[in-house]
Amino acid sequence: MRFSFWPHASQSWEDILTLCRHAEATGWEGLWIADHFMPNAADVSGPVHEVWTLLAALAAAVPRVRIGPMVSCNTYRHPAVLAKMAATVDHISNGRLVLGYGAGWQENEHAAYGLEFYTVGQRLRRMEEACRIIKSLFTERRTTLDGKYYKITDAPLEPKPVQNPLPLLIGGGGEKVTLRIVAELADEWNVWGDPKRLGEKMAILDDHCRAVGRDPKTIKRTAATLIHLSDDPAANEKARSQPRYATIAGNADELRETIREYARIGVDELIVADFFMGPMAQKTAMLDQFIREVAPAGR
Helix, strand or coil, X not given: CEEEEXXXXXXXXXXXXXXXXXXXXXXXCEEEECCCCCCCCCCCCCCCCCXXXXXXXXXXXXXXXXXXXXXXXXXXXXXXXXXXXXXXXXXXXXXXXXXXXXXXXCHHHHHHHCCCCCCHHHHHHHHHHHHHHHHHHHHCCCEEEECCCCEEXXXXXXXXXXXXXXXXXXXXXXXXXXXXXXXHHCCEEEEECCHHHHHHHHHHXXXXXXXXXXXXXXXXXXXXXXXXXXXXXXXXXXXXXXXXXCEEEECHHHHHHHHHHHHHHCCCEEEEECCCCCCHHHHHHHHHHHHHHHHHHHC
């Protein structure tokens, strides 16, 4: 199992770069950045950097690990434009990009920036059509698609990505539609969750794969989580009880057991977000202890 780091895009560029270089130097294997324009909160005045600009900079400044958006929102950019952006970042990184992709969910961004939000079903159908365009542009000399939502005609994409194919990761846990799209089109899949939730979702994904005639083993499975690594049981319980994000918390022994469970159910990559880790020194200390003492249980 790989272990990857997800710094919050609200931090300064200097801090994001410092954290990403530290993660690369200490044995983390991937870097992921969320695609948002503003906080999902009543106070939207806080800073949020744009994901693809950050990824291009990280591709040049951090030379070893995989990089990607977690996940790029389909409604923010035309799929043909996004394909061009992704191919360019793949070249800057010398073939280390994973194109994380999703249907979108943060309604306040759409309202503030004048972007149509659509219904959940409409967003999913648009994303599915967009995935087909992107995959064709990455691999075919010319792409024409007269779809319900997008129309492109004899469209080139040159240079092609360094990777053939450039991996497409689809994020989301919707059991009827999202996981069916993953089964048909994705190389990788991501969802927030602990091992129990991941195991349930993975069984449903496997069923979708069999329904479309695909070997489930050809899709890499990744999980996103927060961590809280402490010898204080009360602090660990408080971390686990916060409602917004899946969190694994405990001392080193307890987290090693959780990591073994992720590995047992077939998780290929665990992506650790830094959202509530505290100031820089505390954050790097927790990341270092995790990668040194806990991660080997899953490798």
